[in-house]
Amino acid sequence: MNKCTCGNFKDNKYLMCLDCYNSKVESENINNWLNSLKENWLNKNINNIVSLFCVDCDCYDTPFSKNGNLREDWSEIKEQTILDIQYKILMRNKYEFIVEFTIQYENEICSAINHIKLNEALKCFYLKQWYMCK
Ligand SMILES: [Zn+2]
Secondary structure, three states: OEEOOOOOEEOOOOOOOHHHHHHHHHHHHHHHHHHHHHHHHHOOOHHHHHOOEEEEEEEEOOOOOOOOOHHHHHHHHHHOOEEEEEEEEEEEEOOEEEEEEEEEEOOOEEEEEEEEEEOOOOOEEEEEEEEEEO
């Protein structure tokens, strides 16, 4: 036995301890989910976006809106000219995370803070958004 960079003991045959390995896998899965969302958002592929969510997802466009209809909520991007989307994960605890999207439209730039929870199947079952433009 020797030590992982986090201080936990680990088996010599592994690069890291099980906690670090699980955290790495979770981080990669979340980045894959976010990259898929970003790509389909830019391509305006509503079907692919909807497939990233549970059918009964608790989704709130704003902290004050009612639980929305995913397909309707996302359909508004069809009318938008989006030049670029960047995201940054601000904090994460397993499959629950807070991410900041910076969305560059033709004539303005907006920031969306999203609190997101993914289930074990990597589908989003909770999303609440805070959105503002410059
Ligand atoms: Zn470790």
